[in-house]
Amino acid sequence: MNRLNPHVDVALQRVRTAAEQAAERGAEGLGLSALSAGQAKRRDALLSAQFLFRKHQALFSQRFDQSMRQQAAEESTSSTAATNSASSSSRAGAKSTQWDQLSLMDDDQVNAMVATDRIGLALGHQSEWELREVNAFMGDIPGVSDERHPLRPQAIAQALLEGVNAVTDDAETRQILTDELTRAMALEMRACYADIAGLFRSRGLRPQDLRVRGTDSHRGAGTRGLGGSTSGVPLHDSRYATLPGALQAGGHGSRAGGLHSVSGGFQGGGPGAYGGVAGHGGHGGHGGSVDPQLMDLLRRLAQSPSGGLSGPSTGGGLASNSQWQGWDADPGAGGYLDGGPIVLPPNLIHLHRDELRQAASGSLDHMVIDVVAGLFDQILSDAKLPPLMAQQIARLQLPVLRAALGDRSFFSSRRHPVRRLVNRIASLAAAYDDFTDDPGKSFLALVRELVQDVVSGDFDRMDLYESKLDQLDQFIADQSAQTLKSQGDAAALLERKETELRLQQRYMQQLERAMADMDLRDFMREFLTRTWSEVLVYASRHPDLDAALVDRLRQMGRDLVLSVQPKTTPQQRQAFLASLPVLMRTLNEGLDLVRWPEPSRKKFFAELLPAHAESLKGQALSPLEYNLLAKQLESVFGMAPPREQDLPAPNAKNDSLDLDLTERLSDEEARRLGLVQDEHVDWSGEVDIDLSADEQPLAAVDISIDGLPAAEEAPAPTAGELLIDHLQLGVAYQMHRDGQWEKVRLAHISASRSFFIFTHGQKHQQTLTMTARMLRKLCEAGRLRAFEHAHLLERATARARQQLAALGAKA
Numbered sequence: 001m002n003r004l005n006p007h008v009d010v011a012l013q014r015v016r017t018a019a020e021q022a023a024e025r026g027a028e029g030l031g032l033s034a035l036s037a038g039q040a041k042r043r044d045a046l047l048s049a050q051f052l053f054r055k056h057q058a059l060f061s062q063r064f065d066q067s068m069r070q071q072a073a074e075e076s077t078s079s080t081a082a083t084n085s086a087s088s089s090s091r092a093g094a095k096s097t098q099w100d101q102l103s104l105m106d107d108d109q110v111n112a113m114v115a116t117d118r119i120g121l122a123l124g125h126q127s128e129w130e131l132r133e134v135n136a137f138m139g140d141i142p143g144v145s146d147e148r149h150p151l152r153p154q155a156i157a158q159a160l161l162e163g164v165n166a167v168t169d170d171a172e173t174r175q176i177l178t179d180e181l182t183r184a185m186a187l188e189m190r191a192c193y194a195d196i197a198g199l200f201r202s203r204g205l206r207p208q209d210l211r212v213r214g215t216d217s218h219r220g221a222g223t224r225g226l227g228g229s230t231s232g233v234p235l236h237d238s239r240y241a242t243l244p245g246a247l248q249a250g251g252h253g254s255r256a257g258g259l260h261s262v263s264g265g266f267q268g269g270g271p272g273a274y275g276g277v278a279g280h281g282g283h284g285g286h287g288g289s290v291d292p293q294l295m296d297l298l299r300r301l302a303q304s305p306s307g308g309l310s311g312p313s314t315g316g317g318l319a320s321n322s323q324w325q326g327w328d329a330d331p332g333a334g335g336y337l338d339g340g341p342i343v344l345p346p347n348l349i350h351l352h353r354d355e356l357r358q359a360a361s362g363s364l365d366h367m368v369i370d371v372v373a374g375l376f377d378q379i380l381s382d383a384k385l386p387p388l389m390a391q392q393i394a395r396l397q398l399p400v401l402r403a404a405l406g407d408r409s410f411f412s413s414r415r416h417p418v419r420r421l422v423n424r425i426a427s428l429a430a431a432y433d434d435f436t437d438d439p440g441k442s443f444l445a446l447v448r449e450l451v452q453d454v455v456s457g458d459f460d461r462m463d464l465y466e467s468k469l470d471q472l473d474q475f476i477a478d479q480s481a482q483t484l485k486s487q488g489d490a491a492a493l494l495e496r497k498e499t500e501l502r503l504q505q506r507y508m509q510q511l512e513r514a515m516a517d518m519d520l521r522d523f524m525r526e527f528l529t530r531t532w533s534e535v536l537v538y539a540s541r542h543p544d545l546d547a548a549l550v551d552r553l554r555q556m557g558r559d560l561v562l563s564v565q566p567k568t569t570p571q572q573r574q575a576f577l578a579s580l581p582v583l584m585r586t587l588n589e590g591l592d593l594v595r596w597p598e599p600s601r602k603k604f605f606a607e608l609l610p611a612h613a614e615s616l617k618g619q620a621l622s623p624l625e626y627n628l629l630a631k632q633l634e635s636v637f638g639m640a641p642p643r644e645q646d647l648p649a650p651n652a653k654n655d656s657l658d659l660d661l662t663e664r665l666s667d668e669e670a671r672r673l674g675l676v677q678d679e680h681v682d683w684s685g686e687v688d689i690d691l692s693a694d695e696q697p698l699a700a701v702d703i704s705i706d707g708l709p710a711a712e713e714a715p716a717p718t719a720g721e722l723l724i725d726h727l728q729l730g731v732a733y734q735m736h737r738d739g740q741w742e743k744v745r746l747a748h749i750s751a752s753r754s755f756f757i758f759t760h761g762q763k764h765q766q767t768l769t770m771t772a773r774m775l776r777k778l779c780e781a782g783r784l785r786a787f788e789h790a791h792l793l794e795r796a797t798a799r800a801r802q803q804l805a806a807l808g809a810k811a
Helices: 006-036 040-055 057-092 107-125 128-138 153-167 171-202 292-302 353-359 363-380 387-394 397-406 417-429 440-456 462-486 490-514 522-540 547-563 570-593 598-615 623-637 667-673 721-726 772-780 792-810
Strands: 732-737 740-749 755-760 766-771 784-786
Touching (some): 006 040, 006 153, 040 057, 107 153, 153 171, 292 353, 363 387, 363 792, 387 440, 397 417, 397 440, 417 462, 417 792, 440 462, 462 755, 490 623, 490 740, 721 784, 755 772
Antiparallel strands (some): 732 784, 740 755, 755 766
């Protein structure tokens, strides 16, 4: 037996482990089936089969492994022989077949082939997604055919049958063992194939099923067009599956419907042309495996000069040159009609459904094609999606279909990059009221450019979508910052206030630790750590303050603590009374700097004055105790307040500052920021939330379609107390103000998510600023909710699911 490739060998070891686990599961299943058998004869047969299988279970595993390795060796030998003889056979030509070389198959051989195919279908049905990923890696293993590799379900089925035949010669017992082991093996193969794909990935193999491969039959076809008006060749004709470069007769300039050369398109078919690291969950590489023929068709439809759109009389084929007169010459324009109304592109998947289904290999692919077509029916008719943006999203039909075909997480995870890109474009577009003038015009131009890059690029790689998401987020951040800067730079003002709050919070923690073992009254400890720390931080950040005042502020903490200590001698009382006016003046000057509210100030003085009165009587400290206390206070307040460079990077979880901003802003600053305060909201008023039936919050079951991977989590909340954790920059929201709902746009989120700035108005935009505390209160009271009751794809999935359910009920 030839030595196997090490990659194949490690995969076969994993298959043997799966077979041993299935054998154990099958033996237990025979016993359970015997207990539930209704006839004594059937029960005896099951128990007998279980006893016999338990006795020869090791023999089954050994014969199974031998059969798998023998098939692998034969496939490797035949593949090598075919490669070596390919050139010589092409020169010599095909030899005539002799009748004495033909033979008939007997009934046992036919029955074995039928049983193998039946068992192979059963094994592959439960693990279709995982098997696709394994198939993608087989082309990168030398000496292994990616079509008849030793890990295919039919090879495993043949090994299973040979293992059962080694256990017993009785036909009835063989049938019982075959049925039970097939069920058990089908349950094991999903995890087995997934582990094998992970092993291949960890060993450096790359998926090869999307590589463009040239064949002899394709040579000489470089000058033949694909357009329905020029050559009449159907799109699914296998002779045009791959082309080496630009079509000379059907280029972009001729409008003949042929392919044109683009970056990342059909530029050769060498190794790694569409390679990448596949994998579910981490979307850094390519988006799973798709049949090569289907991938070729998707690319030809997406990269045709018309963008895959059909004219009014093409009958589902690509539009001809004459039929495209009047449309924008730029394929990135998304289908404008000169001087006419906005025209939405057609549903490409419906138009080319027959070609797509013919290129697809399995029933699951057919279902995905129909489901994605239904999703885009709903997307193109969505009332919340602006028509100009619907044009651009419609051009992503084929990239979305490719992602859905190749990656099972597309339907189950709302974090999938393709889903996020489509949803993000739609959510951001809903915040603009006009796309004929800035800022909406600039956003539309950006989206058009990003969509064109996706359609004309290597759209089977997930990192392409990640990069487009980053570009979108950066554009929105820059545009929002520019808008706020033109209105007085409210964001910069809030950032300064937030930095001061973070510095004060850090300094407060330092003082609390330093004063933890000091015997102080509660009101005094709270004042010094929370309020006076703010005064000292303010003084350290404003070098223009009088130096003498800054020195008195720094000594105030020490002097204030000593002022409430008992004084028994006349000299101590006289010195205290002499220093009291300076103490109170310095205290008030410091509190004025930070605009400490008058009610809090009165409450503090109401406790300080009795403490001063009590200090004039009682047992005084000894000189040693007094000096030790003074020394300790000097060391505590001698610490310099922290600086900006001392602060760690902002962290919303650790540094959230849920404070009242009214204490930090002047009246002019609050007016300029549009600060929303408690007194500005009529909390007793009723909120007239009137949600229609199709705007109810969606659950995970609402976006799960039978037959496809179920949604792993519910859609993001669009209202309620959890909304504050899912706010996104640049997205539109509904805010209840002055008795009515108003559309606002989130323009800024501070680094620590402490302050939020919204803008409202179209021509003359104004700002609304609120703290995290105020925003949370609005969310909990139902006065702030998302403009969209769910993201675009979630809305489309829910409506498509309802239509499927209605059709099923009628059927």
